[in-house]
Each structure stands twice: as C-alpha cells, then as structure tokens.
Amino acid sequence: MKYFTLRGPIPGLSPHYFFGNTIQSGLVLKDLSLHEVYRTFKSRFGDVFQFWLGPWRVIVVSNIIDVQHIYTHRNIYEQGDILVEQFKLFLYDALICLKGAKFKRHASLTIPLFRRNKIIPNFDLIIDCTDKLLSQWRSAPSNHIHLDIGQQCRNLLLLIFGFLAFDYDLKTFDNSDHNELTRALKDFLESIYPVFFLPKVVSIIYLRLSRRYQRARTVIQQYVYRIIDHELIDCSETIAERKRTSLIASLVSALQNDEKTEMIKSEEEKKGLNRSEVLHEVLFFLLAGYETTSTALTWFIHLASKHPRVQQKIKAELLENNCKEDLSLEHLDSLGYLDCVITEVLRFCPPGDSSARTLTMDDRLPESGTQLYAGDEVLVPFMNLARDPRYWSIDPELFYPERFLGEDKNHQSYALLPFGGGHRQCIGQDLARFELKVIIARLMQHVTFGDGGPEVNAGGFVQTVTIMPKHVGVTVQFD
Template identity: 40%
Template sequence: MISKRRRAFHASNHNSNVPGVEPQFLLGNLLQSGALSGKPYFQIFSDYQEKYGDIFKYRFGPHSVVAFNRLDHVQYIFAHRHIYDHAKLASETFSLLTPNGLIALTGAKFKRHARVMLPMFKKSKVVPYLETVNDCTDELLLQKWRADGNEKLQTDIIRQCQDLLLCIITSIAFDYDLKTAESSSPVRLAIKEFVDNFVKILLLSGTPTIFSRLYLKFNWKYQKALVVLRKEADDIIRKERARQEKEQEIENAINTKRRNLISLLVSSLNEDVGGDYKQGLTCEELLDEILLSIVAGFETTSTVLAWFIFHMSKYPAIQEKIKEELKLHNVTKKTSLTNELLDKLEYIDCVLKEVLRFSPIMDGTLRTLVEDDQIDGVQLRKGDSVYIGLNNIHRDKRLWKLDPDQFLPERFLDTDDKNQPIWTFGGGHRACAGQDLARFELKVICTRLMQSLTFLDSGDEQNSGGFLQRITCLPKRLAVYCKFD
C-alpha cells in the first residue's frame, strides 16, 4: 500500500534500500543490461523485475531512476502531477533534436505550447479527416497489394506502414501530399534521415549528451536533412500565412477557415512571447513543433499497425471474428466508412486494445519529482527520477484475470479484464498528445484492411516476430501474404 508523502528526509542515501545492479562509470547500466547492444528495453525491465521485484534501480548512464512496476504505483504517480513532472532525462534528450518541441518542454513554456498544440489532436478535430485516412490506405496499401497479387510475399510491411502514417499525418496536419512524392524526393529522404537520427539519439539516452551533440553537429547528412526540412516548413508557413491574409479579405472568412494543425500554428505566431505577452509561438518554436509532429505523428501508430498485421497473420480465427462483425453491420468492401458506423464496431476495438497491451510497443515512461515524496517506503527527493514500467503492468499476472501471456481480445468484452486501462500512450498530464488521433487512425485503417483482405502467415522464419528497438519496439521479422477476399 502506498504511504503518505513526506517532504523532508534525514538519511544521506535516501533510497539505498532499493535493489539494482552496481553501475559502471559514465555508462551506468546501459552496457551491462544489453541496451547499447540493441536489447529491447521492455525485456531489460522485465528481467530486472523478475530478479529484483516491483521496485528497483536502473541507471541510464549518469541518470539514476527508481523503477515502479505495479498498477497502484502508476496510478499514484500519474494522479500526482504536481509532484511528478516531465522527466529531466527526456527533456535533455529531445532538446538535442527539437529544443522547442512540446515533448522537450516543462513549466510555463510547456503550458504555452500545450495551449496551441493539444486542441488540434483531439478526436473531434480529426474525425473530419476520416476520408483522408481511408484514401491514403487505399492508395498506399490496398492498391499496391492488389497489383502485386495474392501470391507475392510482402516483406516490407514495416516501411509500408510508416509511409502510410507519414502520408496521413502530413496530409491532416499540414495539407502536404506525400502520396505522389517520389521515394527519392528530397523531402522524403530528409524525413527518413531525421527520423533515423532521432532513433539513434534516443537509443543513446543516458550517455553523456556531449557525445550526441558532437554526433549531430558533424553528421553532414543529418545537417543537410535539417536544412531541407526547415526550408520545407518555412514554405508551408509562408503559404499558409498568405492564404490566411487573403482569407481575411473574404466577408465570411470565419466560416471558411480550415482547422488543420498548420492553420492553427500560423495563427498562433507571435515573436513577442519572450516579453510580457504570454500567448502563441515564435517562428523558431513553430518549426520545431512541425518537425516533432512529423516524427510523433507516425512512429507509434505505424508500429501498432505493423503489430496488428503480424498478429492477424498468426490468429486467423480473430481475423474471421472481425469480418463476422463487419458482416453483422452490412459492411462490405464497397461500404463507405463513417464515424457512426465505426462506433458500432466493438470487437475491432477489443483487438486493437489487445495489440496495444500484448505488444511491447513502449516499455515505460519517466517522471522527475519537483518536491519530496515517498512511495511504498521508498524515499524520493526533489530532482529524483522514477521509471514507470507500463509494459510490465500489461503482463502482470496478479492484475489480469485471463492469462496476460496470451493474445485474447475477448478479455475486453465481458470479463473482469474489460475495464483494465492500457498505458501504451502513457498517462497523466504528460500523456501522448496525439493518442486520440492515433486510435482513430488505427481503427479506420484496420477496418478498411479487414473489409478487403485476409493476412496469411508465411509459415517460416520471415514471419517469426522478434523485437527491434527504435523509438518504439517493432516486430523484427514480419512477412505476410495479402489475400484479397
């Protein structure tokens, strides 16, 4: 049971009773645990929990964290937002790439950016883009797979999922069309380079930041990509400002104003936020938010989609149940999806929840204390950081009534597991800003795919799963046949 907060401690080593591995100089536990050699973090923290229990220490280089891995722990931390704020390690890492991006900010600056950014990612704002998501799915996946025929083994599913979600986020947020962009176009190549380096820097989290700074500074490919992306962002902003200025001349402008992200961002431009005026974003801040939105807008969602395809190929009975639900609501491959129709489809919601629970997409999240506290007898002080083992909670046999090591979407229908929360997108006031958009995109895409085809297992090593650690944890080996119904 979690004890009451205490604001002052007298012990010199205030959490010396917490077990863990003795850290190495500079590297902490990164080398010992296998993180630097590519071992997925969810496996690392699962192993540590098995060895040391629900509470243990881990060092990301010089950054020490206390890991908490029970449901009451995560509920307590997320509920006490005034104590547990955005992690210092996360801010330092993301500041290397997008120093003015929402995910790198804390305090008053975070609140100012949040007032601009968060409203545009709510479900009510993204539902009008259902047709955009549907069209992108048709053009980038279904048309390609249909042209390839049922006999071709699709071995590049992960990249195809990433291309699809990149197309969707740029269409929704910035009115930028990547469906017809050549694979060798400067913008597409620049996005890929930026994301690849984003991954590398995140995997180096915890090592001295000077290494990451020097790597980025002297990486000419990354610097070139940054120039291309900033120029593209500048062009988007310039065109949007011109459009808004022209629109002001129209008598009914307020009724014709578009509600995409870029229109909101440009409307918020204010170069005087450093003074007494505390609203809006500067141009530099806006550019970082665009870059961050490109990465955050597709990485997690494309990973979930890849895992969905993998699991469907392994569980044909579950695919069949999805298709039975579609038939029940008279949904054929020619049926146009609407938000009202999607709301009726309950089983596919259960499947997507189970994908989020079962697949180790995100291992956990971090918080840093802004005042002293105590959890389960562990003394924590202002400035300490805690790690919340979200994936460990998703697999906690003490929590789930149906075997958590089994892929069972039915657990979310009429069982005791039905109302258990899924934490893939985090929780509390620093939860993923785009989770409503991600969930909406996933339901539209997966429903559209199930309207038209069935995923078949290749039956060999090529579709054996495994794990590849990037920003998220991807299936390492994914290859399926796409059989059109």
C-alpha cells in the same frame, strides 16, 4: 561517489562507468529492447528497482498503486527531465520539452486540435490514403512476402498526418521505395536513439559529427519550411478561419508580429509563438504524429498474420454490420470487436516503453514504501504492467482480444497505459485510435494477411525511439 553507483536501498545492478546498466542488461551490444530489459530486471529485483540508462539514474516502478500515485500527483511528478534534456538537443522549443507557463502557451494552440470532434471529419481522408496502400499491394503477386511492412505503414501514416495536420501532400506513395522524406525521418529517428543513453556533451559531439543525422535533419527541415511557406500563401483571414481545425493554421496564425518585444516579457505575459517555436512544433508533431501509430499498425499486421482466427472475426463483424462493401462513419461505432483488437495490440506490444517523471519534492510511494527525493527520475514501464498476471484474469502472455469482452473487461486501468497517464499523457491518443480503427477496418474489407514463415515473420522486438517487431514477413491475399 555521485555518479555510476547504486544509491540508497532501492535494489538494482551496480552500474558500469559511462555505460550505466546498458551493457549488462543487453540493451547495447545484444540489441535487446527496453520492454525486455525492464521485464528481466523486474523478475530479478521486484516491483521497484533502479536502472542506469547510461548517465541517467532512473527508478522503475511496476505496481499499479504506486503508478496511480505518480500519475495523480502532478504537483510532485513533473515531465521527466530525461526526456526534456535529451529532446532539447534537437527540438528545443517543442511541447514535449516544456513545463509550466511555456507548456501552457504551446498546449493551448495544439491540444484542442486533437480532440475527437476535430478528428472525425478526417474519415474519408483516411480511407482514401489507405486505398493507395491497397492499390500498391494489388500490383504485387499474391504469394509475394512483404518484408517492408514497417516502411509501408510509415508511408501511410505520414501521408495521412501530412494532410490532416498540415494540409500538405507529403507524397509518400510516389516512388515510395525511395521517398526522400520517409527515409530522412527513419534516419533521423535511428540516429537520435543513442542520444538517450549518452552524456549530454557526448551527445552534442555525436550529433554534430553524425553525417547521417545532419543529412536527415536538413531534408526534414526543408519539408518543414515548405509546409510553413505553403500555409503562409493563404491570406490571413483564411488562416484565421481554419485555426480551430488545422494544426498548421493554428501555429502559423500564432506567429508573433514583434518577436523582440515578446522576448523581453515574462513567460506568463507572452502571447503567440516565435518562428523557432513554430518550426520545432511542426517538426515534433511530424515525428509524434506518425511514428507511434505506424508502429502499432505494423504490430497489428504481424499479430494478425499469426492469428487468422482474429482476422476472420473482424471480417465477420464487418459483414454483420453491413460494412463488407461500404464503410461509413456511422458503422464504425458498432465495430466493438475491432476496438478490442486494437486495445489488445496496444497492450500486448506497446509502441512506447515508458513515461518519465521528475520529482519536484521528496515523496514516499504508498505501496512499496520507497523513499524518493526531489530531482529523482521515475519511469513507469508499460509492458511490465500490461503483462503482469496480478492485474489480468486471462493469461497476459496470450494475444487474446476477447479478454476485453469478458473476464478482463473491467481491468485495472493503470495496468494498461500505452499512451502514458496523468497530465502529460499522449495528446494524440483519440487520433491514433481513430486512425487505427478506420485503416484496419478498410484493410480487413479487402485483404487477409498470411504468415510469411517462421524466420521472416519471427516477431521479436527492435528498439529505436519506438519498439517495432524485429522480423515481419507477411503475404497479402485479396479476398
């Protein structure tokens, strides 16, 4: 039988009809995260196993030689159909769903805007937005336990990304408990998560019937239209001037004058973007630009509250580099320990679970000798590699930023992949690292996070589109 059976000699757990391995693994009903599930399967079945994410059969690969092979053979390992097919249900024309010539057309308008030299001028903007969060915390009593750190981080990263990519004030700190957009985005992400484990036809019906999804999508679309209209107020010369530095100017200035003529051209000949493509790119970047980075910031705050020693060392480094009062772009490069902390947060708790690739032809993995066939779907699970003692000198189960100054400084690069790898790796990684560094440095200039108690600050994992800490409860003490 083609569906819902183990195929070939690759080990795995015989799947259930319709649910695949999602119930057996605890992903559904026990609410385990994909990090936990892939780790358990690896310890049971070894480095390469098959797993059924509902109707999708995936081959999960957890050794660095095979992973390196996957990422360095882009002609064989293309963007994963599992991502393409599922994202297409709500973001048909967005970068993540595209391959080949269409991907290139979209990528040429977006990727250059997230290179380091384009990001650095946003230093003051990030500081100003972080100060809004600090002033919100200042008005709370000092022993208050903040249980909504995840939401506060989302508000901050969304505010920054709105200005940085869209020149638009998303006002996420105005009435932040009930901010319409952050709430709609949260509802949207939570309601699309089950789609990743459902057959396509069931997903379509579910999305049509889900009032929460429909409501969230309407609110988000209204914002997206406002962002585009706000940009269109500018005259075309001004937009053209800004298109090399601003995502929204780049997208809007690429709008096709004659969509009908462009539509009949071959993909290779097409120029610019049609309205639907611009709409989907704005929506996708809105999601990609804040959700993962705010998850990483939430993990930092949780882990910092558990490791006061790490906070003290960041503060000492700020002091040594004369950044206790003033923070400037010039000082940022000298904060080497802070870089190690950020890398360790991304290693210890990667916000995403894996990269997905689909084979365009048959291939054999060099280390495990696994035979794969065209159309197979492979996944590279980030946490399996990041916590594998074969690839780390210092116990990978320890949260220990100093590892990157000493024994693990020259770690295996394919063991640390929070942004994926190869030709479809994250295009926002320089931006995410820069934002995290500026925000954390600013926060550590002013506050110390305290552990709110064993229950409210118990950590754990909660799976949605990203993997957040399940329980975060911290105090915020101004120094």
